[in-house]
Amino acid sequence: MMRSLFTAIILAASTSTLAQQAPAPLPQVPEAITNLQKAALDDRLAWTIAEDLTTEVGQRLAGTEAEARARTWAAGRLRSLGFSNVRVESFPIASWTRGFESAEIVAPFPQRLVIAALGNSASTGADGITGEVVGFESEQALEAAPDSAVRGKIVFVSHAMQRTQDGSGYGFFGGPRRQGPSVASRKGALAIVIRSIGTDYHRNPHAGVQTFAPGVKPIPAGALSIPDAEQLQRILSHASMQGREPVTMHLTLVSQTQPGQSGNVIAEVPGRDPSLPPVLIGGHLDSWDLGTGAIDDAAGLAITTAAAHRIKAAGRPLRTIRVVWFGSEEIGLFGGLDYQKKYGAQPHHAVAESDFGAGRIWKVDSKLGKGREDEARLLQAALAPLGIVPGSLEQADGSDIGPLIAAGVPAVGLSQDGTHYFDIHHTPDDTLDKIDKEDLRQNVAAWTTMLAVLAGPIEPEPKRGKQR
Incomplete structure (x- = not known):
């Protein structure tokens, strides 16, 4: 009898402790966001972008003619996808070959x-x-x-x-x-x-x-x-x-080593309220010259661009989404530094970068700042159906966006599974066949979800009647 009572007391205490440690319930996710996420799991655009970039341009060493061709290719592809304000912003670098x-x-x-x-x-x-x-x-x-x-x-x-x-x-x-x-x-x-x-x-x-x-x-x-x-x-x-x-x-x-040129390729999905700070997403366009830069970082460009394109196709978000294909990341984050020099003084609602391959996203971190905890927790709730666990609300990282984060710009980090990333990183094996299509689609769904939360409610574009 005494042993049963003692056991009951211990169990009750343990249950109480677990209850105290359990996180607060996550908020309800709007149906519009859930529907966008489900549709993105059938995405095909990201694979097409990664395949075309690695095939039609190939390796893209910073400051070389190949990286210049990649910028031309990128601007053309972004325009053909219907993005607005597409431009190339060049800057000088020392080009090593x-x-x-x-x-x-x-x-x-x-x-x-x-x-x-x-x-x-x-x-x-x-x-x-x-x-x-x-x-x-x-x-x-x-x-x-x-x-x-x-x-x-x-x-x-x-x-x-x-x-x-x-x-x-x-x-x-x-x-x-x-x-x-x-x-x-x-x-x-x-x-x-x-x-x-x-x-x-x-x-x-x-x-x-x-x-x-x-x-x-x-x-x-x-x-x-x-x-x-x-x-x-x-x-x-x-x-x-x-x-x-x-x-x-x-x-x-x-x-x-000789003088060379690099540059960022920038495109936008205009928001309904241009006075609001934009959401910046992207990856880096340059790569090392041993492979074709598929996981580092054609995949990141493809994922973020496909996600932004899905938001654009659904209507018009409240905030502008700015897509940046950074140049010269591999040799010193020069694209990120150039962007910071030109736009760092402007407020940003959030920044995020995909530059860790194409493995499944398993965790979300964010550093949105005080007063935006509800937004961060909605993001956690919205990503949970994809098997993505909540991480920190006080940290986020990224290569090209690192200088912006260090300056206090709000940021989100979608962490990919990198267990095998450094088997391929910077080697001749960095080729298209290393990208898993299902993992790529999960990434697009996650980034689409994030944009649906951060860029604000999406309103369908009004249907235009026939001209008379």
């Missing part, structure tokens, strides 16, 4: 390795360079090494990135790529090669940008495919254990 590249172990175990130059790498010249390889387990280990251990040598840095759903390891494990070349140069290194920042075991190197710190002499910098990076680790280990001669590499990374 790669040439021939190779890495070969000369001694003590001669063999070829697979490598790609990192963005802004200095050129070795056509004849390449030869030097002793010195290895480090991390960027921090390289930082701690005495200059004498590095001077005149080819530095190798390994740092194995771990797989996560949200891609949160990219920032930390990307240190060898982002800061490593500058650190190596300061210490007098001849060149640097790193383990690719990725999670796959394909023999594909991952490209990516690095920017030499002010006053630092540029040196050749490349990324080995992950299998080749691990091979180099074994080579260094075996040579050391066997007392062999130093590991020597012949490295060729031919590249050049």
